[in-house]
Amino acid sequence: MFLGKHLSLWLDNCDELSFDSLNGNIEVDVIIVGGGVAGLSIATLLKKEGLKVCVLEARRIGHYITGTTTAKISYTSSLIYNHVLSNFGKEFGLKFKEAYFDGFNKIKEIINDLNINCDLRKVSFYILSGDETKNDFLDDELVALKDLDIPGKIVSNVPYPFENVGKALVHENQLEFNPIKYLHGLARYIHGDGSFIFENSRVLDIETVNDFKIVKTKNGFVKGKNIVIATNTPIYDPDSVYKHLNQNKSDGLGLLLKRDIKDMFVVFNPFHTLRSTPTPNGEMLLLLGEHHSIDDSTDRFEFYRNLRNFSDDLFDVESFEYFWSGGDNLTEDKLAIIGESSEDCVYIVTGFNSWGINTSMVSGIILRDLILKRENSYLNIFSPLRFKNNETKLENEKIKKFRNEDIGFSDSVTNTIVKMGNNSSKIINCEDGILAIYKDYDSNSYILNGRCSHKGCVLHWDNVEKIWECPCHGSIFDYKGNVIRAPAIHNLKQH
Numbered sequence: 001m002f003l004g005k006h007l008s009l010w011l012d013n014c015d016e017l018s019f020d021s022l023n024g025n026i027e028v029d030v031i032i033v034g035g036g037v038a039g040l041s042i043a044t045l046l047k048k049e050g051l052k053v054c055v056l057e058a059r060r061i062g063h064y065i066t067g068t069t070t071a072k073i074s075y076t077s078s079l080i081y082n083h084v085l086s087n088f089g090k091e092f093g094l095k096f097k098e099a100y101f102d103g104f105n106k107i108k109e110i111i112n113d114l115n116i117n118c119d120l121r122k123v124s125f126y127i128l129s130g131d132e133t134k135n136d137f138l139d140d141e142l143v144a145l146k147d148l149d150i151p152g153k154i155v156s157n158v159p160y161p162f163e164n165v166g167k168a169l170v171h172e173n174q175l176e177f178n179p180i181k182y183l184h185g186l187a188r189y190i191h192g193d194g195s196f197i198f199e200n201s202r203v204l205d206i207e208t209v210n211d212f213k214i215v216k217t218k219n220g221f222v223k224g225k226n227i228v229i230a231t232n233t234p235i236y237d238p239d240s241v242y243k244h245l246n247q248n249k250s251d252g253l254g255l256l257l258k259r260d261i262k263d264m265f266v267v268f269n270p271f272h273t274l275r276s277t278p279t280p281n282g283e284m285l286l287l288l289g290e291h292h293s294i295d296d297s298t299d300r301f302e303f304y305r306n307l308r309n310f311s312d313d314l315f316d317v318e319s320f321e322y323f324w325s326g327g328d329n330l331t332e333d334k335l336a337i338i339g340e341s342s343e344d345c346v347y348i349v350t351g352f353n354s355w356g357i358n359t360s361m362v363s364g365i366i367l368r369d370l371i372l373k374r375e376n377s378y379l380n381i382f383s384p385l386r387f388k389n390n391e392t393k394l395e396n397e398k399i400k401k402f403r404n405e406d407i408g409f410s411d412s413v414t415n416t417i418v419k420m421g422n423n424s425s426k427i428i429n430c431e432d433g434i435l436a437i438y439k440d441y442d443s444n445s446y447i448l449n450g451r452c453s454h455k456g457c458v459l460h461w462d463n464v465e466k467i468w469e470c471p472c473h474g475s476i477f478d479y480k481g482n483v484i485r486a487p488a489i490h491n492l493k494q495h
């Protein structure tokens, strides 16, 4: 099955902007850990207010979740307003709306102000059921939109490739862009005049000394009064919000079609999301779907096979160019987590529920106003403190299932490896404890501690990405044990 290059199209041939790693010690007003869309949106708004900021990025800016996104920019995450109205009431709903409209407008303003060339386009955003017998939720959302005075309408003339679908909810004048070009534009603005971006500078430890935070990397530290944790899942988490997050994964394809698709779509039943973007070879469609949990034992190629079949059925495909996977954090109440933690001057942003582009700018506005002690009507509606003292069934179930996973005592490591085929993986329980083994195409074996370095959950293998993933909290390690995704900070021990 040919799927093209194994990476997200945003990360192929992206303009090679790079930054040095931290070497030495510096002091700034605000330290931002994580150089994805969240970290850079927040850094931009703080620098615009005259604050000195320092972004510390473990790898390359935008090269993790933000590099896998479809980057639809909208004041709605497909369907959210009915949920917000029904669960939190009208007063909350109006504040929520104000936050997301402010974020949406601020993105346009920043792109314009900083003159960022990021293929920004105005498009319509269609939300459809995919199953005509299950359309009621579109009507319910429309009622909520009307109640909150948000534009949106139900239409029956849906454009290609969904002309035969009965109806859709459409939000006109939404936006799409190339997220890496956008981040590079923000990064060029942030770095300089006493503010910094450092890449390949993983934060290994955070200490409090008097009123300051000291943030340590391998070759230096940064001192500052305020710290923002923007590592997608927090690596520093005074209120343990990680216990209230769940992770899912999706798989994506980049394909050239014989007929261009102009707008953005989300289809439920089964779930798919799609949009196109200009490339030197013409308009390329991004198609994402096949949501699955990290512990799903399905052969991961199966998800791509399904996506390919879906594409062949629906479009006139010219060629398959790219394939990749990605996943975001979901919260139990479907609201992002943005605000000051119970530790003074420590700010957390996470739980973007696959709606992180606009939510990152909302985070920037909220943290700017909190740090500068400005009034803002929606300052506290996403507070991380809302979970304080809440029992979390989610976490208890995960720990029971994945930390205390019952793995029978296995053969010795040597015997196991002899029996393993090339390019295969295994979790074993032996005299050295739970181990994760990958045997590559050339019979080299990589033997690692099989428990996540964050909270000790037993890892699962992704046979397409060749990574070990934590089904509890989403940490990811490569087959050599190097940490790729937070919340883990430390590599897996090798055996």
Ligand SMILES: Cc1cc2nc3c(=O)[nH]c(=O)nc-3n(C[C@H](O)[C@H](O)[C@H](O)COP(=O)(O)OP(=O)(O)OC[C@H]3O[C@@H](n4cnc5c(N)ncnc54)[C@H](O)[C@@H]3O)c2cc1C
Pocket (backbone or CB within 6 Å): 033, 034, 035, 036, 037, 038, 039, 056, 057, 058, 059, 060, 061, 062, 063, 064, 065, 066, 067, 068, 069, 070, 071, 072, 073, 074, 201, 202, 203, 204, 230, 231, 232, 235, 250, 252, 288, 325, 326, 327, 328, 352, 353, 354, 355, 356, 357, 358, 359, 484, 485, 486, 489
């Ligand atoms: C498949 C998919 C489709 C999506 N589609 C959309 C969409 O259409 N519209 C939308 O609005 N949202 C969408 N989202 C959601 C959105 O892309 C994410 O919410 C957003 O990109 C998350 O940004 P982030 O900055 O939190 O995370 P990231 O981009 O992962 O950034 C976090 C950064 O922190 C760094 N880091 C981790 N640990 C450390 C450490 N110890 N020290 C220093 N740095 C560290 C990481 O290396 C990483 O670069 C989608 C998500 C996925 C997965």
